[in-house]
Amino acid sequence: MIFKRITNLLVSILLCVPLFSQAPANWKQDGEWKRAPTNIRTGEYPKIADDGRLAFQYRAPNAKTVQLQIAGKKYDLDPGEGGLWSTIIPYPGPGMQFYAYIVDGITVNDPSSEFFFNGSWRSAVEVPSPGEDFYLMKQVPHGQVREFWFFSTITQTYRLMYIYVPAEYETNTTARYPVLYLQHGGGENETSWIRAGRANIILDNLIAEKKAKPMIIVVNSGFAFKPDESMDSGIEFLPGSSFEQMLLKDVIPTVDKNFRTIPDREHRALAGLSMGSLQTLQIGLTNLNMFAWLGVFSRPPGEFDTVNGFNGVLSNPALVNSSLRLFWWGAGTTEVSIYNKSREILQGFKENGINHEFYESPGTAHEWQTWRRCLNQFAQKLF
């Protein structure tokens, strides 16, 4: 590797390529680079430097151009021996960053990467966040994530939910636990809160540090349609949606029957990100008999009807305040329209006397680092 880099460096000099062009000069620092934790077992790249730069490499012997697409930017890769294209990019921001290569104009996943769902299965790289380790695997007791198949009477299909139980669930065999129902956004699926959101790791760490109560987390797909219903997106968060019916009639009873839950509203929370936050507001506010804790992460910046929406419940602050033990909102400071709209809504709440809390995730956008932080903050306040 080092010899190749020296060769590249000599070639750069001979060809009068600027010495400080992106790849060759930086490549000298091989010793500091570590494989990204999101690589598959055999995946050497991406690599991460101590200073947060990322190195990418992609094999495309016959390509004329290869670009990297990450965090809203594009970078050209430099060709190298054996059809290996490479580049080094500056720190793209913390947390999980989706990326793709564009090979002669065709967008491809990186076969070196584990895949995470974002519209389709995509490559992503876990970028360190200095000073943050709440979502990293630590030497603490670990809960189980259980794949649970159930038949939905609403959709008339078998569906898979992921259920986190805390580490002590298996040994405290008579204890019962509160439940957080946690929903994904429009681009994600039922795997996302575990795979990308690392909800289980976040809770393992919080529970080990006694910052959160041991709880069960239930993750479902937010998309549910009856057999005769259009599968068009956009109806999942409307009043009385099939998702709402399924959650109330199938999911909660199934979880309460098959897990040692505390099956009352005081021990049941509902939260979601983006589309999931719309579902949380719609279902939570119109079923206050079911949920006492609501978490609204990165609510999309559409209209918010405080008067007639949600069966008019928001026009009755006393009811909301006496029903909800926590009405928690969160957004990233750089998802600007979402952040601004959330603040506008919450200002309205303040004026109307609706109790709430707001968390700002510094410097993050509509992305997993925002939602990991939201869960980390929200879970500490629950139950």
Added chain:
Amino acid sequence: MIFKRITNLLVSILLCVPLFSQAPANWKQDGEWKRAPTNIRTGEYPKIADDGRLAFQYRAPNAKTVQLQIAGKKYDLDPGEGGLWSTIIPYPGPGMQFYAYIVDGITVNDPSSEFFFNGSWRSAVEVPSPGEDFYLMKQVPHGQVREFWFFSTITQTYRLMYIYVPAEYETNTTARYPVLYLQHGGGENETSWIRAGRANIILDNLIAEKKAKPMIIVVNSGFAFKPDESMDSGIEFLPGSSFEQMLLKDVIPTVDKNFRTIPDREHRALAGLSMGSLQTLQIGLTNLNMFAWLGVFSRPPGEFDTVNGFNGVLSNPALVNSSLRLFWWGAGTTEVSIYNKSREILQGFKENGINHEFYESPGTAHEWQTWRRCLNQFAQKLF
């Protein structure tokens, strides 16, 4: 959809394109085509006809050529409106078939597909197998697959294992269960026996029909390396491999501690496919005090030392026969060199008086349908 097909048909006629050219003529049969069960929620293609043909469609507006690669063959796609390329192919064989598109010479995954591990994460389509439903989801009680993190003292890393518990595990809270340790091949990972092999569904069905005893199945990555050890493939099945050490010192004690197992050799089986079959033979035959049931699926056709191999245990048929309750082999009839070598080895066993059973999977190769059938047959004989 139908209007577009009719339009295409008219265009075919006007342009004197042969009516029975691959795509347009066949497209008329829209009513019979169903979305493949391996598609993501929003994935319309591939589609499957009642007669087993598959329809593929891929959007590539700027491409000059698009091909489909599946089951060892390549097919040209025909360009269509809006950059939609499509083709219909004949029945490619039963079970899960990996595929990719080749767009202007560049191999890409299909964003419409769920992904399964095969060297990297790849698209695959589940093709029906007439008369076989043992691995399909049925209205029977379903066990849980549990993601279990443990710290390996051998690799000095956290590792994820997938543990299937039968449906009754949660309600029969004092019952204890036998355990099958089930390993993947060189191209797979710890997700494969569940995602592609459908081991949990197969066992759910067998247990519901009382064809198999309720059992726990433990699936681990077959790749394990010490911190100072090369991660080169090919050492995982050598005598005393780090994988063997990890299985014996970390995995089995961890499972016996955290699950209600029957922790003795009479209730412990080891099986694996391909590379996993080499691990099964090496670890099983040299640790007869640990396992009484061995399953060898699609053993690669390398040398087999019946005299000195496995600590010479095969030269003592009486020991093998008295130790193993079952020494079960399986192979697909069209993975020819593997099938022939297995028969050759088992002929040697017969001559040496080593008890064994052999199952032939008709018409399948080195692929998941072979291994699903192997598990289905093997599990019925266990415990």
